[in-house]
Amino acid sequence: MKLIKPAAILLVLVILASLVAGGRLSPGILGTWVAALLTLAIFSFLYKDNRIYKLAEHLFIGVSAGYSVSLEYWNVFRPNLWDPLVRGLHHVTMAHVFSLGGFSVHLPYFPGMLLLFPFALGLLLFARFSARLAWLSRWSIAAMVGSYAGLAMIGALQGDLVAQVRANMIPLVAAGSLGGIRASGNADDLIFAFLRLIQNPLIIFGLISTLVYFFFSREHKGSLGVVSRIGVWFLMISFGASFGYTVMSRVSLLIGRLHFLMSDWLRVIP
Amino acid sequence: MAEKAKGDLLVRLSRIDRRILFLIIFVCVAVPLLTGAKMKMSITQPVKGLYDAIDGLQPGSYVWLAADYDPGSMPELYPMNIVLLDHLFARNIKIISASLWAPGPPMAQRAFDAVAPKYGKQYGIDYVNLGFKEGREAVMLSAAEDLRRTFPRDFFNTPWESVPMLQDIRSLRDAKMIVSVSAGYPGVKEWIQQVGTRYGMRIGGGVTAVTAPEMYPYIQSGQLTGLLSGMKGAAEYEQLIARPGLGIAGMVAQSCVHIMVVVFIIFANVVYLIEKTRK
Helix, strand or coil: CCCHHHHHHHHHHHHHHHHHHHCCCCHHHHHHHHHHHHHHHHHHHHHCCCCCHHHHHHHHHHHHHHHHHHHHHHHHHHHHHHHHHHHHHHHEEEEEEEEECCEEEEECCCHHHHHHHHHHHHHHHHHHHCCCCCCHHHHHHHHHHHHHHHHHHHHHHHHHHHHHHHHCCCCCCCCCCHHHHCCCCHHHHHHHHHHHHHHHHHHHHHHEEEEEEECCCCCCHHHHHHHHHHHHHHHHHHHHHHHHHHHHHHHHHHHHHHHHHHHHHCCCCC | HHHHHHHHHHHHHCCCCHHHHHHHHHHHHHHHHHCCCCCCCCCCCCHHHHHHHHHHHCCCEEEEEECCCCCHHHHHHHHHHHHHHHHHHCCCCCEEEECCCCHHHHHHHHHHHHHEEEEEEEEECCCCEEEEECCHHHHHHHHHCCHHHHHECCCCEHHHCCCCHCCCCHHHHHHCCEEECCCCCCHHHHHHHHHHHHCCCEEEECCCHHHHHHHHHHHHHHCCCCEEEEEHHHHHHHHCCCCCHHHHHHHHHHHHHHHHHHHHHHHHHHHHHHHHHHH
16 A cells, blocks of 8 residues: 555656657756646645645755765866776876885875875765764864865955955945035935945945944943944944845745746646 | 814724725725836936946946845846846847846746847857856856866856857956846845855846845945845936836835825824823
8 A cells, every 4th residue: 555656656657758768758858847737836835835845845854965976076086086086097007205224115096095094084974974974074174174165265355355355445424425415406306415425434334333332341321331322233234235135035936936937837827 | 072072083094905995905906007107316326336337338348247146036136137138138248147046047038038128139159147056155256267167058058168259268257247136045146155256256236125225235235236225226227228028017006005105104103102091
């Protein structure tokens, strides 16, 4: 009884595969139908949790994991490590290392031999599967954390800290902004000129008050408390803007899916 | 009495089944899409900045187009990829595309296949897809030093020597500009930090709306030439180059949902205040 469902699914898959192989069903149409039905399966969660949704969810996780492993294998492991190592092993020579007291020390050498180090570090990561040997994986993790921390730190210092501090050293009144107000011909121009006039003071005051909010060495009382509260307002406004953008982003995803269903699947819109 | 009943109705409405709200949102999206309604938008400065930067490039120069996204962010970023290709090809600019996200290259190729034939552009001569490379920031730096060593083969496994347009290229720095269409890390921010600031290259970006607020400080500091934020950014750019596409098609739906969300928020706050006053 337990085997009926998997057998039925397998039968459907075999039928579909044979239809595609026989040219009776185009892979494009099949792909669109599969994508559309899976989209509807995911949408069904909006009504309530159900088995169809769970099936789609599991399929997504499985396919994503399989796709990632396959991509990493063919795009990273093979061209960057395995293939150069195998090519190099066809050209192994004995290289002279040093001579000592008439003895000449030779060691095997092949092009790309240095790749053995990342290969070994990669293998050490699998030591995590054993509780006794798990500590070995720390070497690989240390190498990764160290190199990426170094790269990120330089980037953050050069690209963020220095550049952003410099960008905030601005005059309180931007050059020409007062003249802009006088020269504005209509209401729209006047609004933009006014916004330009208050832009720099807003940036400077927003920066200072927000920094004061994160200054914890003194209790936020008196004038420090007032400025810190204004800093909180600036933070709240920025969180509001972020929330607005998040809503926009999620709605875009819904629009994308509905557009796919109506255009590619149902073909009710061009 | 009537006032109390009115208050009760509001409270009952505030406890409405969430599925009805989903249905309202569905209608707000589906109806504008079905009717094909369009709207005109005002162009924001970050979008104009990117447009002007691309428009000012010499025909025949190279642009690095990083497709750093995956199918999950396709509704927002694919329209940007399309509209940027439209503008770049129309300006006769050569495009080198690569990705630091594994699912990125097929997305980029799909966009190339959709746009390049309209302008009679040929693969390997006018544009190339170098595919995916693992290594994030390390790849950026490596490509800025020696592009051939970083990407010895393209997305189709063609060796570097067999791609005509790559023969004049030594490093990423030969490109006049980098435009990263990115859904997160690694993306626009890392391009600015690792390549833009270090090598003084111009960076333009297209990002999901979720990550857009993070990018505005870079516009203010001048580290980012221009920015497309979410579907609206793509729609504005489509309007600028007068090629309506997926961005503009979704804008009325987007606005309808935004209005509805604002209505929901105001309604919930009114009910909250009524309940608070009663207590």
